[in-house]
Structures are given as structure tokens and as C-alpha cells.
Amino acid sequence: MTTTTTAVRERHILRVHFHLATEDPDLYDALLDVLTTLTPLVQRLPPSAADLDVTGSLRLFDCDAAALGRLLQVRVMALHGVTTSIGAAPNRMLAAMAADATPPGDLTTLPAEPDALTRFLRPRPVAALPGIGPATARTLNKHGIHHLGTLADTPLLTLQRLLGTAQGRQLHERAHGQDPRPVTVQAPAPSLSATHPYDHDELDPAAHRRTLLALTEDLGLRLRTTGQIATTLVLTVRYADRTTTTRSRTLTEPTHHSPALAAAAHDLYTRLGLQRARVRALTLRAEGLLTAQDATRQLSLDPDDDRTRAAEAAADRVRARFGPTAAVPAALARPDRTTSPRLRADARKKEQRR
Structure with a gap:
């Protein structure tokens, strides 16, 4: 009997922050058009951000995610004069955190290697993790959980007792750098x-x-x-x-x-x-x-x-x-x-x- 295994392809996600002087929906739509020249998988995050799944674009452009991000920055600046901050990572959460830590005009890449992700995540305060608001942060701090390293080391059952089953599991996974959410192509934001x-x-x-x-x-x-x-x-x-x-x-x-x-x-x-x-x-x-x-x-x-x-x-x-x-x-x-x-x-x- 022959056993067939399917390798899971590593994802490459870019989070792009546009540094806009004022909110401009028309300019935002034009900037998104630039993003779609690299990949059709673009998720709107108005008024000034977007996520891109460039996994399938790397072979087409014959480069890595960081080089693709640099190309995107050049195109956006050349066409619209807008500065960007970009985070490149294996999933949406990590890309967002990388972009938040990136100054205007720069790019931060988080490789998929566990050691690199650990060095990035563990020193950060728990409030830096997407999904943790003020009340949750205070609850964690009250129990001595101040940094993501401590959060990652906390047993899952303990977190679920503190925060509830669903939120405890989600934050436990995110503290370990896991985020399965796909980049979802959306129509223009409704109202x-x-x-x-x-x-x-x-x-x-x-x-x-x-x-x-x-x-x-x-x-x-x-x-x-x-x-x-x-x-x-x-x-x-x-x-x-x-x-x-x-x-x-x-x-x-x-x-x-x-x-x-x-x-x-x-x-x-x-x-x-x-x-x-x-x-x-x-x-x-x-x-x-x-x-x-x-x-x-x-x-x-x-x-x-x-x-x-x-x-x-x-x-x-x-x-x-x-x-x-x-x-x-x-x-x-x-x-x-x-x-x-x-x-x-x-x-x-x-x-x-x-």
C-alpha cells in the first residue's frame, strides 16, 4: 500500500499600512488597485491598511516576500506619493504585529523559523497581541502574566479558566504565533x-x-x-x-x-x-x-x-x-x-x- 502525504505550503502574508495625511476613500481605492497588481488576494482594512496573501506571487515575480514588499513600496510611492510600512510574515497576525513595529518607509520580515518567531513574540507586552483589550490585559496582569512569553508558557486550561474557553484557546494559539485566518477578498466596505x-x-x-x-x-x-x-x-x-x-x-x-x-x-x-x-x-x-x-x-x-x-x-x-x-x-x-x-x-x- 502506498501512502501519499501532502506538504502544507508555507504562507507569505504582507500587512501594508498607508501613511495618509487625511482620510481619502478615493485614494485608498487607488492604492488597493496597486496592491492587486501583485496578487488578487487583497483584504481591505480601511481607512489605511490592507492584507495581501503573496504566497502564489513569489514564483511569478521570482523573489521572496521582502523583495515583493519593497517593490510594492516603490510602486505606491511612484504612483501616488504615499509612504508605507510593511510587515511580512507567515500569517496575518504576525504580519500585523510586524507592520505595527515598523517605521514609515521601512519593512520588517518575520521568517517562519520557530526561534525567530519566539525572539519576536516573547518580550512583547500582552497588550500587543491582537485580540487582547484593556480588560483582558488587566486580568492577565493581575495573575502575573505581563509578557507574551509568560502567556505562551501558561497552560491552556489555566487560560480558559481565566478568560473562557474560546478566548483562552485563541490567545494561547496566538501567543505561540498561530493564526489560521485566510486573507479574504472583499467588496468595498459597506455602511x-x-x-x-x-x-x-x-x-x-x-x-x-x-x-x-x-x-x-x-x-x-x-x-x-x-x-x-x-x-x-x-x-x-x-x-x-x-x-x-x-x-x-x-x-x-x-x-x-x-x-x-x-x-x-x-x-x-x-x-x-x-x-x-x-x-x-x-x-x-x-x-x-x-x-x-x-x-x-x-x-x-x-x-x-x-x-x-x-x-x-x-x-x-x-x-x-x-x-x-x-x-x-x-x-x-x-x-x-x-x-x-x-x-x-x-x-x-x-x-x-x-
Whole structure:
């Protein structure tokens, strides 16, 4: 009997960071077009990054991943004048970490050799590992796990007791440099929007702000439910004369956290300086959507932030069981003409049942 074995081909992934002065969706799309001249396997990470699987391109270009990355940097600079930082590694997580550690205009290569990966990973703080947020980092630190080397040495069952079965296993694998996620070719990033039309010309800024709060609650819940985060928030104001004003903001950190979306929306509104404008509708749109598992959250030392997120998660569980209006911010607890149509309709149903 003949036994046939199939060798697993080593992957070669590039993480590219574009150093853009301002967010420019058209330029971002043009930069992605440059990437596809090297490989069709390009995953968008807007507003300024992308992953490439160049495994099949190395033979075509007769070079290694580092040389292909250098070629990419030259093409991007020559065609668009944009500086890049590139990480080259055997998987997406390692490529992302390498790119994060790379200054503008440079390239960092992580070979597949276990010793090289160990030297790169072990000294780094646990917060540097994709998938570890502030709360998880604090939990690990509290148990004496401060660096990835210690995390890698911690038994899997111990991590699962501390963090839960799924997260414990994922972080155990990532601490050992493992990440099986493929580079997924995606269509241009979609968006989610929420609109509130007023029954009459609304001049009251306080009413506008309550509406924005309701809209961000709606968007945040939909983003969290679908496992997505937004990189950009867009506010459109429609006036009584049917003209509109649109302003956008690239979020400091991609998020689906409703308070963060509300703060950005209120800032956009404040910058418009509407005073007593006759507003007929407000629309908020979340753009540049990413899957939540591909994102990392900046380390925060504010305990109130973790408490707010925990409360939000609890409220989401209540909404999932009893409906979207079962838990709302205090400012929206008494539905009136300034809240969303969904909240008003639910309030009317409750009154009828009484």
C-alpha cells in the first residue's frame, strides 16, 4: 500500500499600512488597485491598511516576500506619493504585529523559523497581541502574566479558566504565533445608516442631540449584533428647504461602542454651528465597516470605560431577549417626539396594552 502525504505550503502574508495625511476613500481605492497588481488576494482594512496573501506571487515575480514588499513600496510611492510600512510574515497576525513595529518607509520580515518567531513574540507586552483589550490585559496582569512569553508558557486550561474557553484557546494559539485566518477578498466596505425624520421643522438643539443619541444607540446595537465596527461616522442634516449639509469624522479608534459613536456624532453636530436651523431630518451613517475580530482596542487605564462597556453588553443581552427598547439611555427613557420612530411605536403599544 502506498501512502501519499501532502506538504502544507508555507504562507507569505504582507500587512501594508498607508501613511495618509487625511482620510481619502478615493485614494485608498487607488492604492488597493496597486496592491492587486501583485496578487488578487487583497483584504481591505480601511481607512489605511490592507492584507495581501503573496504566497502564489513569489514564483511569478521570482523573489521572496521582502523583495515583493519593497517593490510594492516603490510602486505606491511612484504612483501616488504615499509612504508605507510593511510587515511580512507567515500569517496575518504576525504580519500585523510586524507592520505595527515598523517605521514609515521601512519593512520588517518575520521568517517562519520557530526561534525567530519566539525572539519576536516573547518580550512583547500582552497588550500587543491582537485580540487582547484593556480588560483582558488587566486580568492577565493581575495573575502575573505581563509578557507574551509568560502567556505562551501558561497552560491552556489555566487560560480558559481565566478568560473562557474560546478566548483562552485563541490567545494561547496566538501567543505561540498561530493564526489560521485566510486573507479574504472583499467588496468595498459597506455602511449602515439610521435616519430620523421630524414631523415638523425642529429648531431645538436639545431635541437634535436627543435624536443623535437615539440614532447612535440604534447604529451601535446593529453593529454589535452583526459583529462589525465602524471606522468613520457621517452626519447628514436635511433642512426645511430640502438642502443638506454633510460632515464626516474618522474615529480615533474603530468601534461599535454606542457612547463613543454618540460623542463623535455630537462633536460633528456642534461643529456645524446650526443654532436655530429648521431641521427636517438627521441621518447618521457608519462607514468603513470591519469585522470586530480583526480589530484591536487601545489600552485604556480608565475603569469607567470598562464599566460602561460591561453595562452595554448587559443591556444588549436584555434587548436580545425582550426587544430593542427594553434597555435605553436615561435621556431616552421617556419616549417623546425627539426619539426614534421605533421607540415611539413601542411606547404606543405599551400604552395600548395598559
